[in-house]
Amino acid sequence: MEDDVAPGRSSDPSKPEPGRSGKSGPQELRSQLKDRRAKFERQVDAKRADIERQVQATKAQFDATNERIEARVGRNLVNAILIGVAAGGIMLVSLIIFKVIFVVLASAVVAFATLELRKALEQTGRRVPAIPTVISAVAMQPAAFFLHDVWRWSVVLLGILLVIVWRVAEQAIASKRTDLPTLVRDLASGTFIQVYVPFLASFAVFLVAQPEGEWWTLAFLILVICVDVGAYVSGLSFGKHKMAPVISPNKTWEGFAGAGVVSVVAGVLLAILMLGVPWWVGVLLGLLLLGSATVGDLAESLIKRDIGVKDMSSWLPGHGGFLDRLDSILPSAVVAYVVFLLFGGLAV
Secondary structure, eight states, X not given: OOOOOOTTSOSOXXXXXXXXXXXXXXXXXXXXXXXXXXHHHHHHHHHHHHHHHHHHHHHHHHHHHHHHHHHHHSOOHHHHXXXXXXXXXXXXXXXXXXXXXXXXXXXXXXXXXXXXXXXXHHTTTOOOOHHHHHHHHHHHHHHHHHSOHHHHHHHHHHHHHHHHHHHHHHHHHOSSOOOHHHHHHHHHHHHHHHIIIIIHHHHHHHHHTSTTHHHHHHHHHHHHHHHHHHHHHHHHHHOOSEEETTTEEEEEHHHHHHHHHHHHHHHHHHIIIIIOOOHHHHHHHHHHHHHHHHHHHHHHHHHHHHHTOSSSOSSBTTTBOXXXXXXXXXXXXXXXXXXXXXXXXXXX
16 A cells, blocks of 8 residues: 655655755755866866977977077077067168168177177287277268268278278387288288178168168168078078088078079069069069178188188177178178169169
8 A cells, every 4th residue: 555645745765855955055056066166177287288298399399490400500590580580670670760770780780790800810810900990890881871972982991091000000119020921911801801891881871871772771681681591491401412512511502592582582572562663673683682692601601711710709699790690791782782773763
């Protein structure tokens, strides 16, 4: 006989009756929230650990790649990129906003590069006086910007003359004089420094001083960077045939070809979008700067090989010295100025 079930009571004795549970409603809710929070925290911890593993793996892969690149080309990739971006940003702002800032920056860079070359030559026994060398180098840059042709050339000649006279005066008052061949070698070294660094650099400053010259200067600097980057990436990826193994073992014909493609494409784009000249001027400018940048790089490599140094200095982490960054720019400034004189009038 079935038992009567009172209204409001459960027929199943295993189920707790309402209001008679071991946990009250709020306690059960807190327990559920606690469980959910614990589960969520476990998920977050697992996700965080997974992200950390991915970051560590990516960092390890990047470090390994950077080490391989550094072992092959002798440059720290991270430092090189950071220094390059910072320098490029400063130059860009100075060219577009206030040209005089560019002149000041150029003077400072030329001064450091001149000191680097002087110190490097000094290691081979050549004596070049520092004070007149720096004074002459710095003076050429504002002269190229503010003075007319005759006075600008006069500053160049006076700078070279100052270095020569200073060295001869040192020889005259020295208690122990060097022989004549050594003195002539010192004078030739001092003249070479003035021509190679500040004189060639002054063409970039002189180009800036021309109408719309800041855009031509920016364009040729971008193209030189494109040549360097194109050669670097192509050579690193496909380089097999050495271009000049004795002078520059890392330079390859594959890198040169890649640099040529990049420089021509960039030259056409810059000619149309920035300079407003026909596209073929961009092709010509790209090819000419490809040649001048490559020659400049090889020339500095030859100088460093003769001196017996890897870098001119360590002032720029990941790049070496200031002259190591100017090697492609110095002869390219002359080329860019000549192209501007010949074809700058075609701008629309």
